Structures are given as C-alpha cells and as structure tokens.
Amino acid sequence: MPETISAREDAALGFDPFDGDYGDGETRIIDAIVEAPEPVRCHICAGPIKPGTKVRRIVETSADLEDIPEFGSDCVTKADLATYERSRSEYLICEPCCDAARKDNADESGEGDRLDRRYALGERRRRKGKSHERP
Numbered sequence: 001m002p003e004t005i006s007a008r009e010d011a012a013l014g015f016d017p018f019d020g021d022y023g024d025g026e027t028r029i030i031d032a033i034v035e036a037p038e039p040v041r042c043h044i045c046a047g048p049i050k051p052g053t054k055v056r057r058i059v060e061t062s063a064d065l066e067d068i069p070e071f072g073s074d075c076v077t078k079a080d081l082a083t084y085e086r087s088r089s090e091y092l093i094c095e096p097c098c099d100a101a102r103k104d105n106a107d108e109s110g111e112g113d114r115l116d117r118r119y120a121l122g123e124r125r126r127r128k129g130k131s132h133e134r135p
Contacts, residue, residue, distance in 0.1 A: 009033040012056055012098035015105060015115075017044060017091070030059035042094035045118045046125035049094050056093040 013031060034057045036049045049055055097118045104112030 008099075008102065011102040011105065012095075015101040017058070017093060017101075027062075028058060028060050030057060032057055036092060040092050042097055042122070043091040044093055044097040044115070044122050046122040047094055047096070049092060054095055056098050058091045058093070060089050060091075062087040 012033060033054055036051055036053045036055045038051050040049045041047065042049055042055075097115065100114035100118045104115050106112075
C-alpha cells in the first residue's frame with residue numbers, strides 16, 4: 001500500500017537532526033513541513049532548495065520565552081522582538097534528506113546510513129564553498 005503524504009510528513013518529523021548535540025538549551029518553537037519561501041540551501045546536504053519545494057522547517061530560540069509576552073498581546077515591545085530575533089536559529093531540510101532519515105528509521109537491519117551519507121555530502125559541498133552560492 002502506498003504511503004500517504006501525511007504519513008511521509010509525520011515520518012520526516014520523527015527524526016531529530018540534532019540528536020547527540022548538546023546545544024545551549026534552545027527551545028524548538030516550530031517544527032513543520034512547509035513550502036520553502038525563497039531559494040535556500042539544505043541544512044544537512046547543503047543542496048539547493050527551490051521556492052515552493054516542500055521542506056522541514058525547524059526554528060529554535062535560546063531566548064527565555066517566559067519573559068516575552070505572547071506575540072498577539074499589545075504589550076510586546078520592539079526590544080522583546082529584538083531579543084527573540086537575535087536568539088533565533090532556523091534550519092530548512094530538503095525532501096531527499098527527510099526521505100533518507102525516514103528510510104533509516106524504517107530499516108530493521110540497523111544498517112541505515114542514508115542520512116549519514118547526506119551529512120557527508122553536505123560537508124563536501126561546504127568544503128568546496130558551493131553552499132555560499134545562491135541556489
């Protein structure tokens with residue numbers, strides 16, 4: 001039976017691309033499948049992503065969100081927003097990298113290294129300087 005789009009998206013959201021990283025106590029505020037708004041590079045493979053392409057979008061912040069009023073309230077100041085924006089990181093992950101992670105998770109042999117190969121591809125591309133070009 002073919003996998004539905006929703007099942008594929010759920011599986012793509014099921015892996016943590018930062019698993020094993022210690023981080024700085026970031027809070028994940030967005031983790032969704034969206035359309036890329038502009039030409040960008042994939043966080044994992046450093047490949048080009050065209051506008052309108054489905055991608056996984058992760059947004060994290062190291063800001064203390066407890067101290068920032070809700071964005072819909074009238075008491076959010078420009079300083080609140082500036083604090084949030086300075087501490088915000090955004091990552092877009094292309095569909096082939098999401099598929100590699102999904103297939104690795106489904107690989108019952110435990111030999112899944114598809115995502116590792118995508119990370120290695122990204123490292124090679126970054127070393128060659130291609131990730132700095134506009135897609």
